Amino acid sequence: MKSAILIKGGRPLAGTVKVHGAKNSALPILAAALLAPGKSVIRNCPPLSDVNASLDILRHLGCTVEQDGDVIAVDASTLSRWDIPDGLMREMRSSVIFLGAVLGRTGQAELSFPGGCELGPRPIDLHLAAIRALGGVVREDGGRLRCAGGLTGREIIFTRPSVGATENAMLAAVAASGTTILCNAAREPEIVDLQNFLRTLGASVRGAGTSMVVIEGGKPLHGGEYTVMGDRIVAATYLAAAAAAGGEIAVSGVTPGHLATVCAVLAEAGCVLRQEGDVIHLASQGPLGGAKPVHTAPYPGFPTDAQPPLMAALARGTGITLFVEHIFDSRYRHVDELSRMGADIRVESRVAVVCGVPRLHGAAVEAADLRGGAALVVAALAAEGESRITGLKHLDRGYWNLEESLRGLGAEVVRRRLDS
Ligand code: EPZ
Numbered sequence: 001m002k003s004a005i006l007i008k009g010g011r012p013l014a015g016t017v018k019v020h021g022a023k024n025s026a027l028p029i030l031a032a033a034l035l036a037p038g039k040s041v042i043r044n045c046p047p048l049s050d051v052n053a054s055l056d057i058l059r060h061l062g063c064t065v066e067q068d069g070d071v072i073a074v075d076a077s078t079l080s081r082w083d084i085p086d087g088l089m090r091e092m093r094s095s096v097i098f099l100g101a102v103l104g105r106t107g108q109a110e111l112s113f114p115g116g117c118e119l120g121p122r123p124i125d126l127h128l129a130a131i132r133a134l135g136g137v138v139r140e141d142g143g144r145l146r147c148a149g150g151l152t153g154r155e156i157i158f159t160r161p162s163v164g165a166t167e168n169a170m171l172a173a174v175a176a177s178g179t180t181i182l183c184n185a186a187r188e189p190e191i192v193d194l195q196n197f198l199r200t201l202g203a204s205v206r207g208a209g210t211s212m213v214v215i216e217g218g219k220p221l222h223g224g225e226y227t228v229m230g231d232r233i234v235a236a237t238y239l240a241a242a243a244a245a246g247g248e249i250a251v252s253g254v255t256p257g258h259l260a261t262v263c264a265v266l267a268e269a270g271c272v273l274r275q276e277g278d279v280i281h282l283a284s285q286g287p288l289g290g291a292k293p294v295h296t297a298p299y300p301g302f303p304t305d306a307q308p309p310l311m312a313a314l315a316r317g318t319g320i321t322l323f324v325e326h327i328f329d330s331r332y333r334h335v336d337e338l339s340r341m342g343a344d345i346r347v348e349s350r351v352a353v354v355c356g357v358p359r360l361h362g363a364a365v366e367a368a369d370l371r372g373g374a375a376l377v378v379a380a381l382a383a384e385g386e387s388r389i390t391g392l393k394h395l396d397r398g399y400w401n402l403e404e405s406l407r408g409l410g411a412e413v414v415r416r417r418l419d420s
Contacts, residue, residue: 013249032201034102131147152178189299235251242409250280334373
């Protein structure tokens, strides 16, 4: 049954919101739990549809999984399979993250090529090159990947930083015999979180957060306990919402340093930000100005996932801002929908020019991907009148309790079932 989020915009936000655990940290950590023949407890793990898809995969593989709100217990001692069926792979394209852990634990893995997604082609050549470098034999057979082999540690040099490939290589390397050195590794905070979880299993991993990660593989592993970091992109979304709608909010539960590039753009556009411990305060009065060109980049650069919500915030204002999307080929699908609300944004390949307009108006719009959907919510909060947002299956992949959290900040937001 289709639903829609209805937002009556044009009112300032006020209050405090605590950010839930990071989707992009929880997913690799749930895969990593497979490596240890024991029970692991993972806290602050939001029950998002992508997380639930991962739990379905763990159960299919033979693990016992208990979920109580945002606490998940995985007992991987009963792991009995190494194949992930096509249907489960299609539920979530980042399921490829299970490859390294399943191969490392069982010596084989069978899964389908993850489909492309709304952001354009999502190649996994860097993942496969890393697995092959560790001695894995990977055969592609009509859309299915069949991998086998004992793994031996060695130096791996990534031709470009890739979050998923770095994580897959880390998980395979934990099970490989000997030392693995990952060069030109991605430096995202979620990779540091994965390292910290692996250490609770007894693995020897160091260097995450830098371009060189060193794993001493083959250690005996046991279940661990871990609390997932706060979601920096969800935090960026709430800050963008307050920037767009005006008002004053405090965002807690996330490491402020993880949002430095996002806060810098919001400050340049006229917001007043300050940090108190792990709380970020943002105040926004009146229309936003523009900012210097925003180039998305691997961490610690400006995060591609924050590009859509930040663009939505800058759409209402008096300035002009240039965005250049260097990470994904097709990450401007929210622009047409923002234009329905009165935004003036021109797109040419990877470049988008946002010309701030004095006001946005509510409209019926549809999300085409997760962060594009977040952009529509941000714009609807700033727009005069009512907006109706559909395509909620995208939003539900990455935002837990979104409507309740926004109502807690004074927004007029409800989710309604649509008559078919
Ligand atoms: C992770 O995706 C995140 N997903 C993405 O978040 C995020 O946008 C992305 O990192 C960049 O930060 C998860 O963590 C589950 P990459 P990932 O490998 O690992 C190319 C969201 O909204 N590439 O760092 O897939 C790739 O096409 C999602 O939460 C190859 O060419 O990203 C892209 O252009 C969206 N070959 C670039 O590298 C490969 O083998 C960076 O991708 C792998 C990637």
